[in-house]
Amino acid sequence: MTKSVKVAFIGLGVMGYPMAGHLRKKGGFDVTVYNRTTAKAEKWAQECDGKHAATPALAAKDADFVFACVGNDDDLRSVTIGPDGAFSTMKKDAIFIDNTTASAEVARELASKAQTLGFHFIDAPVSGGQAGAENGVLTVMVGAEESIFNRAKPVIEAYARSVGLMGPVGSGQLAKMVNQICIAGIVQGLAEGIHFAKKAGLDVEKLISVISKGAAGSWQMENRSATMNIGKYDFGFAVDWMRKDLGICLEEANRNGAMLPLTALVDQFYKEVQNMGGGRWDTSSLLARLERQ
Template sequence: MSQRAAWIGLGVMGYPMAGHLKSKAGIPVTVYNRTGAKAEKWAAQFSDKTAPTPAEAARDADFVFACVGNDDDLRQVTTGPDGAFQAMKKGAVFVDHTTASADVARELHAAASAKGLGFVDAPVSGGQAGAENGVLTVMCGGEQGDFDKAAPLIAHYSRMCRLLGPTGSGQLAKMVNQICIAGLVQGLSEAVNFGMKAGLNMEAVVEVISKGAAGSWQMENRHKTMIAGKFDFGFAVDWMRKDLGICLAEANNNGASLPITALIDQFYADVQKMGGKRWDTSSLIARLQR
């Protein structure tokens, strides 16, 4: 019998990820979204069906994927009264693509195990473009057997997927990722602003230095919009502050020092006060140009 899947959460990431799963894996995918109209749109586009609750979406599924907002949202769609864990069959695997805390991953792994379910925490990196193009990086935590079952399906919307350790390791790796990005974007913001103040043609400068040791994804993909002051796209400042809050809380638990991350988090708070809550994270440069 063919496998069946469910997808919970059809935001800017989940919508295209679920679409790749459906179109490339060729298996039935039942979707649930808090805003029903979004689920109906997806179902019409990909010729599949919706469900009124996470539990109904997950019923009879071999794999249930989720990509929601935060820890509380995740608890609601898993262990809540209408959550997926209430209806999933034994042996099914829940794959969580939400960027959340390592603590909630461990909590939900325990709840899933008690019901005979598998659980993989699998946050992603690559942004909306990566989701739309099916080339995300997926950082996973969990048991080898559960990962081995889920990996062939995750491959339909990723170019890198790896198990990095026990439950929570995926979320911890995503924290490492966000710490790196925050520092890179702040450094790029200062550099571009400095060059513009100095009267340099910064597009020409970046064309040169991006081929050297200073090069990065952020430089290649964000320098033009930073120079132009365009930020109405991409990964929102609100989301980055949520993620950095998770990083700082974890650092408080494990004793790691994150002085630069803490400072940049406050810089993003400044951007929020400027009205940039939904601006791309590259908008850090805007606070330097006030």
């Protein structure tokens, strides 16, 4: 059955490349990809025994499910409703699944456009980073009608460990904002804790081995404390990307009246890291800012 399901994937960045690979290899779907850099699409097609197309429109033609994982709202509009965009060729009742971390507003805008054209748009941002994408264990937060979600979920599960329906279109993006708000505060707290421990003369490795088993434990502590302790940041989810995400959170908070004082503060700390030349460093590099003081 999966071989008869046609899938398109638009955007082969550090997340999209392995996600599309899981749809082909694990899901067994007939997958066609599009990427702005054609060489990367050609490489993917060769590695994954799939196909590539010259435009989003050609990739989406006749597809049952069309995925996108691009940079921001403008990129998403470009590959959907821009020249040679996917919306121009999508067939009736197909489903467009957007894995981009974008605004709730653009999700609702494109869902409305898709409805007028006779197909469906759902927002499905992901959490888990590059490692989660490569290992096919992402967490996916979906905004959709329940019936459309139920159709899309088995396909999404090719690259996910957890897929949850958050509410109507836009709710997936709102859930991802909460995810990023929580991460920002946790990483800042961890950075300050390690900084304090060093100043106090504690053995950070021994310290983390103990407190990670208690109430202070977190994914960030388990997965980032060791590299933070040795000042290694040349990997992972980039500060530039986090600032883009936190900007979306703060803009939405301005609209809905939420108070995000810590998020706004950490966003400025990340700006300082960018000014240090750390725009492509992992988000755990908040410690580097403290150690510079």
